[in-house]
Amino acid sequence: MKEEKISEAVVHRLPKYYRYLNDLEQKGIERISSWKMSSDLDLNASQIRRDLNCFGGFGQQGYGYQVIKLKEEIKKILGLGKKYTAVILGAGNIGQALINYLGFEKEGYNIAALFDVNEKLIGKEFHGKKIFHMNDLGAYIAENPVDIGIIATPRAAAQQAANLLMQHNVKAIWNFAPVDVTVQKGVKLENVHLSDSLYVLCYRINNETETEL
Amino acid sequence: MKEEKISEAVVHRLPKYYRYLNDLEQKGIERISSWKMSSDLDLNASQIRRDLNCFGGFGQQGYGYQVIKLKEEIKKILGLGKKYTAVILGAGNIGQALINYLGFEKEGYNIAALFDVNEKLIGKEFHGKKIFHMNDLGAYIAENPVDIGIIATPRAAAQQAANLLMQHNVKAIWNFAPVDVTVQKGVKLENVHLSDSLYVLCYRINNETETEL
Numbered sequence: 001m002k003e004e005k006i007s008e009a010v011v012h013r014l015p016k017y018y019r020y021l022n023d024l025e026q027k028g029i030e031r032i033s034s035w036k037m038s039s040d041l042d043l044n045a046s047q048i049r050r051d052l053n054c055f056g057g058f059g060q061q062g063y064g065y066q067v068i069k070l071k072e073e074i075k076k077i078l079g080l081g082k083k084y085t086a087v088i089l090g091a092g093n094i095g096q097a098l099i100n101y102l103g104f105e106k107e108g109y110n111i112a113a114l115f116d117v118n119e120k121l122i123g124k125e126f127h128g129k130k131i132f133h134m135n136d137l138g139a140y141i142a143e144n145p146v147d148i149g150i151i152a153t154p155r156a157a158a159q160q161a162a163n164l165l166m167q168h169n170v171k172a173i174w175n176f177a178p179v180d181v182t183v184q185k186g187v188k189l190e191n192v193h194l195s196d197s198l199y200v201l202c203y204r205i206n207n208e209t210e211t212e213l
Numbered sequence: 214m215k216e217e218k219i220s221e222a223v224v225h226r227l228p229k230y231y232r233y234l235n236d237l238e239q240k241g242i243e244r245i246s247s248w249k250m251s252s253d254l255d256l257n258a259s260q261i262r263r264d265l266n267c268f269g270g271f272g273q274q275g276y277g278y279q280v281i282k283l284k285e286e287i288k289k290i291l292g293l294g295k296k297y298t299a300v301i302l303g304a305g306n307i308g309q310a311l312i313n314y315l316g317f318e319k320e321g322y323n324i325a326a327l328f329d330v331n332e333k334l335i336g337k338e339f340h341g342k343k344i345f346h347m348n349d350l351g352a353y354i355a356e357n358p359v360d361i362g363i364i365a366t367p368r369a370a371a372q373q374a375a376n377l378l379m380q381h382n383v384k385a386i387w388n389f390a391p392v393d394v395t396v397q398k399g400v401k402l403e404n405v406h407l408s409d410s411l412y413v414l415c416y417r418i419n420n421e422t423e424t425e426l
Contacts, residue, residue, distance in 0.1 A: 079419035098407075101407060197228075
């Protein structure tokens with residue numbers, strides 16, 4: 001892999017490539033051309049080749065890309081396949097939905113615990129994950145290193161939750177609250193914007209474009 | 214507004230512009246240059262100008278864009294501000310989280326009802342929204358036109374839910390189940406990929422890039 005800096009735009013396309021290659025692998029497809037990828041993913045073929053070139057590429061003229069090899073390379077670049085420990089701040093519907101959602105554990109993400117301020121929830125377990133009081137986050141982290149803090153609080157509590165995580169030295173934040181939080185330099189952040197895709201859907205309802213994969 | 218076809222890539226950037234301009238408006242900022250937008254949004258300034266040109270643009274050399282005017286234009290293009298009626302298939306955590314999530318109602322989305330197969334849930338109400346049996350979707354839609362079907366079922370039931378919606382002539386599907394569904398021609402679809410942003414976060418954990426807005 002070349003050690004070039006990968007642009008933000010490419011980084012955001014990597015998960016899409018990764019999912020796509022995973023699907024191909026599961027279907028037993030061994031190689032794929034940039035042309036077929038282009039039509040399946042609704043991306044320009046030369047853009048795909050440029051993207052894949054960013055990290056060394058593996059395409060061969062007239063042969064295409066080896067599905068498994070390319071998938072494994074993207075997986076490595078994304079840092080998947082490692083183990084990550086996460087905690088969820090906010091044990092309401094979003095927090096609970098996230099625990100159920102994706103078989104995160106299978107992918108190497110261990111959601112170790114939930115934190116909330118609702119006394120009725122403290123001490124309970126949800127799918128084997130204990131719910132602690134938000135005030136005990138520091139004590140918990142002192143004993144159990146945490147890689148990722150997931151914010152699933154209501155809007156008004158989100159920045160406070162981010163501050164609490166940073167105060168206890170959590171270096172990556174995945175924010176599901178419907179408001180952007182800000183972080184200090186060095187802390188990695190992804191704000192999730194669920195409504196963005198709803199807006200895109202509305203655009204499609206009002207315009208006769210074809211549906212994207 | 215020019216009636217040019219807007220590319221997929223631009224369509225996917227529109228919600229980001231919309232959110233950003235909304236924030237500026239709330240902060241009382243009246244105009245904005247493409248340079249400032251560029252640094253705030255981590256997008257190339259000439260790309261921003263090209264994007265905004267796609268729908269007529271409003272930038273003036275040395276003045277920039279009028280925030281409210283541009284926001285309203287993007288809102289119109291996205292088809293926001295209209296009224297949409299939605300139903301949720303799947304009344305579990307994801308479905309319940311979505312009802313709570315965003316003040317969708319305030320934005321013109323009326324989530325009218327939920328549907329599930331779990332007999333224990335049927336007939337109950339959640340935040341004033343009634344839960345019906347999935348088998349009654351057709352009868353419900355015959356009486357209450359539905360614009361958007363939201364799939365919040367487990368993975369295994371997602372395609373069946375999509376089929377059911379299409380069978381009853383729902384023309385837009387917002388899929389939250391952790392598996393892509395496919396739709397027939399003419400049906401608009403957005404598959405939500407929650408884990409994509411987790412993958413991007415993992416990339417950031419493993420690479421010293423700056424955090425994106």
